[in-house]
Amino acid sequence: xxxxxxxxxxxxxxxxxxxxxxxxxxxxxxxxxxxxxxxxxxxxxxxxxxxxxxxxxxxxxxxxxxxxxxxxxxxxxxxxxxxxxxxxxxxxxxxxxxxxxxxxxxxxxxxxxxxxxxxxxxxxxxxxxxxxxxxxxxxxxxxxxxxxxxxxxxxxxxxxxxxxxxxxxxxxxxxxxxxxxxxxxxxxxxxxxxxxxxxxxxxxxxxxxxxxxxxxxxxxxxxxxxxxxxxxxxxxxxxxxxxxxxxxxxxxxxxxxxxxxxxxxxxxxx
Numbered sequence: 065x066x067x068x069x070x071x072x073x074x075x076x077x078x079x080x081x082x083x084x085x086x087x088x089x090x091x092x093x094x095x096x097x098x099x100x101x102x103x104x105x106x107x108x109x110x111x112x113x114x115x116x117x118x119x120x121x122x123x124x125x126x127x128x129x130x131x132x133x134x135x136x137x138x139x140x141x142x143x144x145x146x147x148x149x150x151x152x153x154x155x156x157x158x159x160x161x162x163x164x165x166x167x168x169x170x171x172x173x174x175x176x177x178x179x180x181x182x183x184x185x186x187x188x189x190x191x192x193x194x195x196x197x198x199x200x201x202x203x204x205x206x207x208x209x210x211x212x213x214x215x216x217x218x219x220x221x222x223x224x225x226x227x228x229x230x231x232x233x234x235x236x237x238x239x240x241x242x243x244x245x246x247x248x249x250x251x252x253x254x255x256x257x258x259x260x261x262x263x264x265x266x267x268x269x270x271x272x273x274x275x276x277x278x279x280x281x282x283x284x285x286x287x288x289x290x291x292x293x294x295x296x297x298x299x300x301x302x303x304x305x306x307x308x309x310x311x312x313x314x315x316x317x318x319x320x321x322x323x324x325x326x327x328x329x330x331x332x333x334x
Contacts, residue, residue, distance in 0.1 A: 074320070077174055085177055085184065092185040111148075111193045115141055115200070134293050138200045142292050143261040143285040145197055146219065149190040150227055150281060151252045157182040157231035158238050158248050165334040175327055179231035183224060190220075197292060212295045219287035219298070226280055226312040232319030236326045239333050261285055283308040 078085065119137045160178035167173045194216075201208060238244035259281050265273050276282060283304055290296035298305060 074176060078177065078180060081174060081177060085181055088177075088181045089184040092181055093188060107189050108192055111189065111196055114144075115196055118144075132294070134206065135200075135204050138197070138204055138206065138293065139289065140262065141193075141197045141200055142289045145190065145193045146223060146284045146288045147256065147259065147261055147281065148193065149186055150223055150284065151256070152186045152189065153179075153182050153227045154230055154234065155248060155252060156186065157227075158234040158245055160231075161235045161239055161330060162242075162334065168334055169331045175330060176232070176323060179228060179235060182231070183228070194292075201292065206293065207295075209295045212291045212297075215298060216288060216291040219284055219291060222287070222308065222312065223284050225309075225316055226284075229312065229314075229316035229319035232323040233315070236319075236323040236330075239326065239330050255279065255281060259285060277304065278307075280308050280311050 115137070118140055157179040160182055161168060161175060164178065167178075168175055198208065234244055234248050258276070259279055260276065265276055265282070268276065283301075286301075287298060290298070290300075
């Protein structure tokens with residue numbers, strides 16, 4: 065069976081197992097708040113407190129200047145929205161296989177849907193983050209363009225393709241190399257500060273800017289800002305779009321291939 069048949073069968077399996085995925089997503093979300101008094105409310109409190117801290121520190125403490133007539137806290141929140149969703153999915157999906165040995169050992173259970181479960185369970189917090197972003201945009205009197213909000217779905221889909229490939233790769237390797245979890249965490253920390261989320265890429269020399277733009281997450285961060293703040297259509301950066309989809313497609317292919325090849329041995333190792 066070639067890899068393209070694997071992809072087609074995987075999509076068919078997601079549709080066929082949608083009820084199972086929904087049940088696992090609900091259980092995954094509920095497990096995050098077991099024993100918590102406020103429960104699901106923490107999904108709102110955590111990003112809200114984070115944004116308030118950024119607003120206070122950068123708005124009053126460091127007195128950060130607006131970027132292209134956009135308040136710094138709005139600019140920062142737009143970039144962080146996609147980054148935190150990306151990092152939450154990747155870090156969580158990396159341990160999904162090792163954390164569910166009872167499911168992996170079931171012969172008929174499709175292990176490849178485990179990263180999908182993490183994607184859907186992380187969608188709730190991402191939506192709340194975006195709602196807080198819209199509240200900030202309205203509070204500062206910035207325009208909201210419905211078409212470009214829909215464009216945000218394109219960048220979200222682009223993020224899913226990238227993180228799905230990485231999640232398949234890291235979750236499979238983590239079964240055999242448990243240091244993979246720590247490597248992913250360190251890699252995310254480096255990527256966070258190496259991606260222009262807290263700082264503007266234009267402060268760097270042109271040559272350095274071109275190097276930093278090779279980071280595919282930069283495309284997503286800038287895409288969210290273009291969609292929700294600057295109203296810039298994605299085809300303006302068509303060269304970077306082509307580069308992003310080549311890299312993401314390659315990682316999706318590699319991740320799917322590695323997961324497919326290692327999956328038969330999961331039960332033996334776990």
